[in-house]
Amino acid sequence: MAAKIISGRDVAKEIRAELKEKVAELKKKDIVPGLGVVLVGEDPASISYVTSKAKGCQEIGMYEETIRLPADAPEEEVLKIIDGMNNDPKFSGILVQLPLPDHISVDKIIGYISPEKDVDGFHPVNVGKLLRGEPCPLPCTPHGVQQLLSRSGNDPSGKHVVVCGRSNIVGKPLAAILMQKKEGANAVVTVVHTGAKDISYFTKQADILIAAMGRPQAITADMVKEGTVVIDVGVNRIPDESKKSGFRLAGDVDFEPVAEKASFITPVPGGVGPMTVTMLLYNTVEAAITLNQ
Amino acid sequence: MPEKLLGEEEVGGEVQREILAKLKSLHKKTEQVPGLAVIAVDEDPTSPSAVYGEEELGKKLGYHIEVHRLSPATSAGKIRRVIRRLNDDEKIHGLFCRFPLPLHLAEDVLKAIDPAKDVGGMHPLNMGMLWGGGASFIPCSALACLQALEFTKQPLHGKTVVLLGHSNIVSRPLALLLLQKNATITMCPALTADLPEICRSADILITEIGRPRLIKGGWIKPGAAVIDAGVTRKQDGALVGDVVLEEALQVAEWVFPLAAREAGTLVLTMVMKNTLKTFLSKTV
């Protein structure tokens, strides 16, 4: 295999160590960053995300509180809890775990979180600021991708980045981050999706290729050029009898053959995955700093 | 090939006729007319709105227009007070700041405008709403380009769009809007090494880098659509775009140059269109 592996676990560890130091510094000034999490329902994936967020907070010395509501909790109840957290200085960050049950409007909930405490970066005001290149909390998964690139020595500046996928949580914000005239960005950015006639026409041009489609092994070796940097955001469950859980995780990239051609590549799991929660912690610490200015 | 050249008459004229027809149909229901307040801090002559004139267009469409001229030395606090008053004024349905604004004022001014009256579409809240496709106001310059694309009845699905330079009034919002219409988009900083090659890949080329006549005919894919939103003022006062227009007209299917005088009116027409939207939601 030719490509160097970019380990999300290692980069996440590095960032968490930096955050731990920052939190300790803040404590000397009596500032304790705190994350408030609201979880509605019993979705196992959501429970596991929320647990890893809580663990992350403990690890770096932050305050954390999760409020769990039954799946049939009325929308007003969620709004009331957010209202409380908006006004409670214990919380510098608020996160409502998605997806929400159908009777609750995601837009309404997100719009209700105070933009200063919106550590997911999904509030329309923050999205607008992101697009406009103003300071704002960056959405966690795309921010994690940016960190993986810059911390592995792959500065996107002047490079052609091809982003496969245009979702509101990965593809679009990633494009918005990387197109800015800023450090760690300033790239030529192409966004492709299912509307493109032939995505390989674009992927072959990529100096940096980012797969965020949720399609196992959609990126094959013939679709990438020699020496490209590949970041695989996709997380797909593939049925696998040999595993206790009955499945294994795979990314959007056909890993082995693509790694033969690429210069750098992220594995799944252990690539982008560990970065998301880490950047959430980062946003919560930053919010604490801003709120106390 | 003059039919290849798009301008105000083709694109804006249609929108203006729609506005007039709509207002005529409301005539019996209400005495009120749409009200637009314009804040002009800078009398920059390259500002598209200064090129034409809000009053003139307002009169043509039957709008109530107020232009508030303020010197660039006006403090941010003073401007905010003016805006707050207009936010509360029921006669005013849209509030628009001529751009470019002096840098030290831009932020304050933008955020003081009530997002519900932000007919320029520049408030972060309105920009953020572009993401999911539920925007109340599309930034007026981007809307003008979109209107031009729609006018040509170009199918956008699967098209390759290249956007050169990124401003908050044209490329960034357009990129999102075109993604929603299923185009593939490439966003380039102004100075990209292989610019000619990237340009040649575009079915639709949108440029706003402000480099007079940088883009040659040979950079354009035959049959492409070109939107030239670059506007530079030459020493003799003439406005010039990013594209070598006479060459582009030889190669492209059509060209829409915003540097042309009439394109300023088109942008203003979009401001009027956005203002009508708030007016209708308030009065009907």
Ligand SMILES: NC(=O)c1ccc[n+]([C@@H]2O[C@H](COP(=O)([O-])OP(=O)(O)OC[C@H]3O[C@@H](n4cnc5c(N)ncnc54)[C@H](OP(=O)(O)O)[C@@H]3O)[C@@H](O)[C@H]2O)c1
């Ligand atoms: N921390 C993490 O590791 C993390 C975080 C978030 C997401 N993810 C993973 O990342 C993947 C993407 O997540 P998401 O939320 O962005 O998914 P999503 O909302 O389903 O969006 C997928 C995007 O990929 C595009 N796409 C799908 N198949 C394609 C194809 N064959 N060719 C070109 N484009 C294609 C879709 O295009 P259309 O718009 O045209 O449908 C869509 O824009 C998933 O596997 C998810 O599990 C991982």
